[in-house]
Amino acid sequence: MLMEVTCRCGWTTRGSRSEVISNIQEHGRSAHQQEITPAQVRAIWRVVEGNGAKK
């Protein structure tokens, strides 16, 4: 399943669950000097349906 997370700054990432968690954690550190927990990611991510996941 493909997930998508949009940061409050407008930055977006998508990928598998583990990918989006590690991606946004890295973004949080480099862009906001903030440590984001997996629980925080789960609170804001959403499932990408249709278009994004198609080839």
Ligand SMILES: [Zn+2]
């Ligand atoms: Zn951001």
